[in-house]
Amino acid sequence: MPELPEVETVARELRVLILGKTIQDIEAVWYKSFDNQSSIPISGQVIKKVGRKGKYLSLQLTRSALVIHLRMTGQLLYSTHFDYDNTHIRAKIRFNDTTELLFKDTRKFGRIYHVNDAGDILYKIGMDAIDPTLDVDLFKSLVKKSSVNIKSFLLAQNKIAGVGNIYADESLHRAGIHPASLSNKIPDVKLRNLHTHLLDILHTAIENMGSTISDYRDSYGNVGNNQRFFRVYQRTGEACLNCSMPISKVRIAGRGTHFCVKCQKVYN
DNA sequence: CTAATCACCTGAAGGC
DNA sequence: TGCCTTCAGGTGATTA
Known part of the structure; x- marks a missing residue:
């Protein structure tokens, strides 16, 4: 959750x-x-x-x-x-x-x-994803040091902490990067994009009190509102909101991974 | 170092 | 109704 x-x-x-x-x-x-x-x-x-x-x-x-x-x-x-x-x-x-x-x-x-x-x-956790000191340059250098696919990188808590399956898929879609892309093969411009969109998505989700799929509740027992704004997560087969192509789902890093074949380019 | 698989648990949903 | 399989916002250990 x-x-x-x-x-x-x-x-x-x-x-x-x-x-x-x-x-x-x-x-x-x-x-x-x-x-x-x-x-x-x-x-x-x-x-x-x-x-x-x-x-x-x-x-x-x-x-x-x-x-x-x-x-x-x-x-x-x-x-x-x-x-x-x-x-x-x-x-x-x-x-x-x-x-x-x-x-x-x-x-x-x-x-x-x-x-x-x-x-x-x-001590074993990496820098928090919305830590202001994690700027574009630091973000880019962390990603480029890694040879794993970008989805695995985003999920690795010892590198950048806080991103899970939902926000990994959502931010890669916004940035136009295929989740199977190799981290160290993604162009700088695209990484800059990813950093911007990741921060935007996380901050927006906080404003919306988080996303509730089934179990998540806040301390008052309330559900979140951010699930209404998903563009790929749990939208398998539905039209991409950018290009109308049906959203695909595959298994990457052992997790269900949602993406648009047309909008998200593979770098490897 | 990476990749894949299982383990930890419970419940919902879909197929037959 | 019931049985069986698969899947789920996560991560840690183990095995190639």
């Missing part, structure tokens, strides 16, 4: 909802969902800062940190009452004002890590 725009939406909401709250305790309803790697007690610690890097959320506490990845179906739902639906709730972060942050995760892939320092988890 959630890629950068969805996680950013949740991060912004959590800053309003839980910043400054004191944690009472954390209950691991499904044992694997909460991975406690620190001996520092959580109880009594205050949420000092809510951050995001790539698809990871980080909650800086007084003395330690919680790092959260929602994977495919994770949701962080803020609750002020106790009569909620417990289905698929895998962990509960309780605050001392009786409110809770519920970790709902149908497929159980998501994780809440408790670590001494958020860097213990985040």
Whole structure:
């Protein structure tokens, strides 16, 4: 589910909802969902800062940190009452004002890590895709250093963090680059295009509160709006909005990949 | 280093 | 209705 725009939406909401709250305790309803790697007690610690890097959320506490990845179906739902639906709730972060942050995760892939320092988890992640210091030149040099196909490059979180299957396909379509193109064979002009469109797509998706395919919800339980603006993702067989050619779907990097054969040129 | 495949899980959808 | 297969916003380990 959630890629950068969805996680950013949740991060912004959590800053309003839980910043400054004191944690009472954390209950691991499904044992694997909460991975406690620190001996520092959580109880009594205050949420000092809510951050995001790539698809990871980080909650800086007084003395330690919680790092959260929602994977495919994770949701962080803020609750002020106790009569909620417990289905698929895998962990509960309780605050001392009786409110809770519920970790709902149908497929159980998501994780809440408790670590001494958020860097213990985040050190392996590349630069965030909307980090202002990731300018065109740096973007181009990262891509040109890679020999993998561009779709795989965009999905590789250790290079640029936050882009997933939806926004990889959407940005490659806008930039007119075939997803199977080799990263180091794409012309500079096209990479410049890709950088521009990737940023535009991510920022627009944030403005639209993220994309909901099926499971994504924000911390209020609301769906996103950005799925209405997809041009290729999940539009297989439908007309390309640029040229009317039916959208194709193939498997690249082990993922369903949507593109237009006419608008997206292969470089290799 | 890269590429492919499986593993982790549950549920929805489509074919028969 | 039921059974079986395939697929899904992700990533990490393992095997060529």
